[in-house]
Structure formats: C-alpha cells, structure tokens
Amino acid sequence: MRWTLDQLECLIAAAEQGSFSAAARRLGRAQSAISTAIGHLEDDLDCRLFDRQGRLPQLTPAGEAVLNEARAVLHQCQRLDARARAIAEGEEARLVMAIDEALVEMPPVDNTLEALAHQYPALQLTLLYGAQGDIAGWVEDRTADIGILLSQQARGPLLEGQRIAHLKQLLVVGRNHPLAKLPAPNLTDLASHRQLVIASRTGSEDDQAISARFWRLNSFYSMAELATRGLGWALVPQHIASYPPFRDHLTTLTSEALGVAPRIEVEMVARRDSAQGPVAQWLRQSLGQGFRGRQDR
Template sequence: MKWTLEQLATFVAAAEAPSFSAAARQLGRAQSAVSTAIALLEASLDTELFDRGGRLPSLTPAGTLLLAEARELLRQCQHFDNRALSLGARRPEQLSLALDEGLPYPAELELVQALDQAFPQLELELSHGSAANIAAWLREGQADVGLAYRRIPADAMLASEPVGAVPRVLVVGSSHPLLQEAQINRQTLARYRQLLVTPRFVRNDADEHISPQLWRTDSLYVIAEQAAMGQGWAVLPLNIARYPTLNGKLVEIHAQDLAFPALEVHLYWRAGQENAPLLQWLRRYLANAVFARSVG
C-alpha cells in the first residue's frame, strides 16, 4: 500500500462535497489535482471508490465503507498531532482564538480582559469569521480554540462543549409589509421571503426553513443588513438585531405559533488537546462567565 494521508484527506473531502470541483475549491487545489489524488488512491487500494458513470461522481459500496475508515484514520492522526503539540515546545503564552463574527462583543471583551489578567505575557491572536471559517481554521491548525454558535456539524477531528446561549428574535425592516398584517404566524411568514443563516457545509436546515421564498448566506450581519433593507424577514441573535448601526432599521415582531430557541454558543478545539493549560483555563472560565448565561 502506497497511499498517503493527503490522498485520504482528499478522498474524504470529495466524498463530502457535491462534486470534485467543489472539493477542489474547498481544499484550495485544482480539480485535476483532486481527481489525480483519488485515482492514485484507488490504484493503491486496487478498489474503485467512486462511480463516475453519472453526471457527478458517487461513492461505490466499497467507497462508502472505506470512507468511515478514512475518517477514523484522519481523526487518529489529528489526535496524535495535537497531543504532540500540547506536549511539545510551544510556549503556553501563545493563543490563537477564533471567534464567531456574530457573538456579543461585551462577552468577547470580558474574555479578553480575563485572559490579560490571568496571562499578562500572553501573545494573543484573535480572528473573526463565520462558522465555516472557524471549523477550517481549527482543522488546519490556524486556530487553537474557537468560540462559535452551534452551526458547526459533528466532526471527529473537533471536540466541543456548550458554554452558553444567546436569545433570538424575529425581525423585519421598518418598512416591510409584514408590519401591516393583522396577525403574524407561520402561515403569514410563509408568504414573504425568508433570510436564513446557513453555513455552506450544512445540508439540512428543515427546522429553520419556513418560507418557500428563501435567500441563504453564512453571515449573520449580512442577513441583518438584508432584513434592514426590506429584502425579507429573519431570525437573528438579539445582540445583532439590536446592533447600534442597525438602530431604527429593524423591528422585532412576534409570531403567534412559533418559538425560536436561543442559539447555543460552543467552545471548540482539536481533539487531543484537552490537557493544554490554556484550554483548561478557558473551559473553567467560560463555565462561569457571561456566555454561561443567556446574553443579548
């Protein structure tokens, strides 16, 4: 067997993406490189992983079985690598923290202030992005820890735990025709365009999907701006719905037969790093900090 871990990772990405070209974009590689890596892997294994007879490649029965094995091998390799990092020479005074762009700023500032007090010599790098960004940064080692709304799907390479929740509200722009409706319920909302926050790696959002007229994006702030412009209605975290620059542009409304649960905030890290001192401190702090309460 002469297959490589890079080929396995390409196989997993291609199996999870709708096409080889989509996998190539996700990996930042040319489509030909993805196709070649999979062909070499198939040759090494003497097994056809994809059926290429249709419009798009699809997993063969053997490919489906080996996909689970490939994911587990990659998970074990990541665990090994992360454990070595936590035991290695990297100074504990360094931390790369990735934050969901939609988290409440006061809670973030409290966390940074607490880090400063606990680790005065800390070399801190903060990054803000979408759930998709944070998942990628963690997997690729570009971030040590992530704080994000629970929009990252289960991943054997990542571990997580809930640290709080943020209430959500239903909003429309101040001139939206929904405000003229005598009553607002699920049936009423279905007559107007819905603006839905959906990370690009999430396929099933049926629980949130109400209107047949739908626009999607992975940015909470883009959704808020679109709602303020009257392009549709949306369900947003309270802190974004009441963000200062949107003051007066969004109106919070109530649907009689719908309730929108608070959006959970999770702490994410790469599996195998549980013993890292800074991660242990973060887990203790967040268990009692502002994210442990519903915040707005």
Template sequence: MESRFFIAPEQLEAFEAAARTGSFSAAARALGKAQSTISGLIGNLEIDTGLTLFDRAGREPKLTAQGRALLNDVRSLLNSYSRFEAKSRSLNAGLEESLTLAVDESAIELTQLVEALERFYQNYPTVAVSLLHASGDSASRLVREGKADIGIVLSQSDYPEDFDFRGVGNCSFVLVAGATHPLTTLAQVSIQDLHNHLHLRISASSDPTSLPENDLSDRIWYLESYSLFMSMLTAGLGWAFTPLHIARPHVERGAIKVLNTDFQLTPYPYCTDLIWSRRKTLGPAGQNMIDEVSRILSQQATEPA
C-alpha cells in the same frame, strides 16, 4: 574592526533605578543591593560605553545629557529582557507559545469575550492569541483542520468523535427587520409573509446551509460579516433571525424592530459550546482560556434578569 562590548542586565538595572530614584543609595534600597555595588555597576557601564551618564559634582548624582538620551532605550531593553525571562520560564514549564480561537459572533457577546481575554492576559501575558472570525460551522472546521485550538460556537447536535466540548451558556435569537421594512407594519407575521420577502442569513462561505434555521423564504442572501448584515437590515433590505445580543443596540435606537409571529419559532435559545480536538492536547494556557470563557458566560447566565 569595530569594537564591541558586553553590557550586563544588572548594569542597566542599576542605571535605571538610580535615574528613577534620584540617588545611588535609593537605587540600592530599591534593588536590595549595597550602595557600593550600585556605584560599581554604573561605573563599569560608563567605562564600557565610554559615556558619562551621571554628573557627580553635587550632593546627589544627576543624569547627564548622555544619560538622559539613553534612559528610554535602557528601559526598553529591561522590559524586553523581563519578557524574555518570563517567556523562557513559561516554555520550560510546558506553556503554549500561542493560542488560536475561532469565534462565531452569534455564540457570544463580544464584551463577554473581551472580559474573558482580559482575565486570560493577566494570567498568561506571554502567550500570543489569534482570533479568527468563524460563522456557521467554520469554527468546527478550523478546529478539525488544526488551524484553531479552541472554537466558540452555537451548539451542534453531533461533533466529530475526536472532539471535546463544554456547554458554557446560551444565546437567544429574535426575528427582526429594519424599522422601514413592510413586515414591521403587520400586527402578526405569518410564514407566508416571510416567504414574500428576502431572508438574510449569516453563514460561512464554505457552507451556506450551515445555520440551524428553517428556510422560510425562497429568496436568501448569505453573508459572513455581521457589520454588513446589520447595515442591510437597518436599511430595510430583508428580515433575519438575529442573536439578541447583536440586535439589542439596534432595537434600542429604533433602527430595527422585533417581529411578532403567529407561529411557533424553532427551538430558541441555542446553547453556546466551547470545542477543541483531542488530537492536540491543550496546555495550561488553553485550559485557562476555556475556564475564563466558561466563567464569564456562566456568571451571565446566573445573573438576575
């Protein structure tokens, strides 16, 4: 039967510190232990593994070929052990193991979302995060069905009674068409002009009427993907109401143009809300995620134009 041995984390820690610092005495100082303790831990590790990890012939011990071969694996094990300890402490403290966010790209600039996620990760590195694409009102549906913990959405006039929400910012929309589209040749665009051309809309497949827009054309195509949506616009296929933060880079490079109208647009900007269900209590990580997204969007709202 194959023999097995038990390697204590302290042995691996002593070995890695000695390899990193270049001596047993420096490792002892780095770990706050006596040099004799470090020597004993490494000696026991060599006995347990049956390997000579350090050559002690010189003034300072040097890693052997066997020691060098094991060093990266030891560091990987120590990192895993540290993550295990941190996650165990977090779970004991009531911290969520994971969070799922349903994100409507219309409601938040992705660079802002990434900034909030970076700050969240600094606070809760052990919490796994899943991001779901959720156009239209699909974010609300995902939260209602328990498939998402938090939704980032364009504000709705009415939420289910068991929802909580927080208004965190706003999002401006503009009327645009591709630079080669016939509408861009008009000094002012009328409602009838829009009726004569294809209208592109972002919407969840489950509800193509979910966006808060008036139907200004008899010809409407519904898409879920903003990447395909913008590709179609820049190709000159259709016009659309588009979030300014998504349209801006395409406008700046001249691929699409903002249209002037001779009528009053429906109420813009829209508000951005964070939503979650009262049926599922958010733990400290969920609360922090809400706070970080709120902080980023509120900072943006107060910056001078």
C-alpha cells in the same frame, strides 16, 4: 556590546536612590562594586553617565538618555523571565483563538479578552474571526488552537466541543417592511414574504425554510443588514438585533405560529489530540461565566 545587565541595574539603582552608597544598600552590594560597575558601563558606552564633582553624583544628559534605555531593557528581561516561567509551569506561551463573527462585540467575549490580558500578560494571542464553517476548519487543520462558535450539528472527527452558552433569537423585519404592520404574523403571512435563512453549517440544504422564497447567507450580521433594507424577515440572535447600526431600523415581531424560536448554542471546540493548558481552561470557564450573566440566555 560589552555592557551587562548587572551594570544596568547598578545605574538604575544609583539614579533612583540618589547616590552610590544608597544603591549599594538597595542591592546588597559594596559601594565600591557599584562605583566599579558604573565606571565600566561608562567605558563600555564611551560616555560619562554621572557628574561626580558635587557631594552626590548627578546624571549627565547622556546618563538621563541611557537610564531610559536601561529601564526598557530590564523591563523586557522581566517579561522574558515571566514567559519562561509560564512555559516551565505548563502555561501556553502563545494561543490562536478563532471566533465566529456572529459573536463580534458581544460583552461576554470582549470582557473575557480584557480579563485575559490581565490574567496572562505574557501570552502571545492571535485572534481569527471567521464566518460560518471557518472556525471548526481552522481548529481541525491546526490553524487555531481553540474555536468559539455557534453550534454545529456535525463536526470533524478530530474535534470535541463543550457548550458554554446559548443565545435567544428574535423574529425581525425592517421598519418599512409590510410585515412590520403585523405585530403577530401567522404562517401564511410569513410564507408570503422572502425569508433570510442562515446557511447550514453542515452543508445540508434542509434549513426548514418557511417561505418558498428565501435567501441563504452565512452571516447573521449580513442577514440583519438585509432585513433593515426591507429585503426579507429573519430569525437572528438577540444581540445582533440590538446591535447599534441595526436596532433603530428593525422591528421585532411575535409569532405564535412559529412557537418558541430555537436558541443557538455557543460552544468551544478543540482537537481531541491537543492538550489544553491552563489558559484554554481559564477561557472556557470565564466565557461560560460571562454568558451566564447575560439576561438574554
């Protein structure tokens, strides 16, 4: 390969401007330099790119094909330059973000990812979705750079977290469950039916289950799915109770006996010994703003 980026720029300029002289004015070069560069490109590629028999040069079919490839090469070079500048300025070239599966399809998360694509187009992003306990572990062992998860009472000694939101929980049962006929069940009512409990993030079995009959799960989405099937009642985040596959099959109950359902904190975690660049800082701020805009805070 003997052709150069300079030759490709001359080709593109001549094709877009309609003549070698116009291309020279655009590039601030002499017309002879443009003509020479394109002639050398034709020799290097062993094909005629312009028909010069008329008053103005016209692209040949081969020239049209090469023009498209030349544009693609220069666009890639521009992306390379942008990435190199970002690295030189301290911006992360790549980022691995782990997200709790309970936050899948939440507007604040999806909207932030969409904005991230526009704000940092050169970023290489890897997204890992995991169930309870996965996220903090991935960050701690450096599989992920940052994690977005539902708060844990205990985390590894190398991690630090910052709260970005908290989620409201709802008491739900399947529409055909016996409790659905009791809009405001008391503790005795709840204790007489199976409870679906989220498994402890700390490994502790002290989940304060109200019912003596309970199943533990490590996924709020799985809890909601089993609730729709009438297998028990559960406290789940509001956005999961409203998730389209579930919302028409669940009934929301109120229970003064339970008091105000505890809210679940959402936090962003990272290793203390890992420097947080501008992308990670932007993510923390944008996610916080996105969650604060929700009505279920």
